[in-house]
Amino acid sequence: xxxxxxxxxxxxxxxxxxxxxxxxxxxxxxxxxxxxxxxxxxxxxxxxxxxxxxxxxxxxxxxxxxxxxxxxxxxxxxxxxxxxxxxxxxxxxxxxxxxxxxxxxxxxxxxxx
Numbered sequence: 001x002x003x004x005x006x007x008x009x010x011x012x013x014x015x016x017x018x019x020x021x022x023x024x025x026x027x028x029x030x031x032x033x034x035x036x037x038x039x040x041x042x043x044x045x046x047x048x049x050x051x052x053x054x055x056x057x058x059x060x061x062x063x064x065x066x067x068x069x070x071x072x073x074x075x076x077x078x079x080x081x082x083x084x085x086x087x088x089x090x091x092x093x094x095x096x097x098x099x100x101x102x103x104x105x106x107x108x109x110x111x112x113x
Contacts (some may be wrong), residue, residue, distance in 0.1 A: 005042045005050065007032055010073040012046040013064045015069030035095045 001008055007015070015028045045062045053060040067073050 002044045005034065007034070007036050007042050007046065008074060009046075009050075009053070009060070009063075010067055011075055012042070012050075014068035014071035014073040014076040017068040018076055020068070034070075057111065 011032060015032065018028060019025065025039070028113070029036060030040075032039070034042065050060070050064065054064075075085070
């Protein structure tokens with residue numbers, strides 16, 4: 001299995017997914033046992049390699065998407081249980097209230113002529 005700085009394709013995809021789901025970058029580096037410069041290099045190299053792999057075989061894109069959406073592969077198995085509830089999911093309520101209010105105002109304006 002191909003690795004870059006000891007990080008497999010599955011671990012890289014799961015790391016990216018975990019980043020988007022709120023895991024701090026520092027925690028990812030701790031799990032993968034990488035220092036910041038090595039992590040940055042790993043990200044750059046996997047980004048380039050991922051493009052090549054997807055060009056060769058679209059199954060890599062499918063697998064990346066699966067791991068990105070459900071990032072519990074390899075070293076990341078079970079990490080969500082260790083995070084406090086507040087960091088597991090984004091709280092959209094403060095964002096949605098102004099959007100709903102704005103949408104309601106626009107709807108009234110459209111109906112008023």
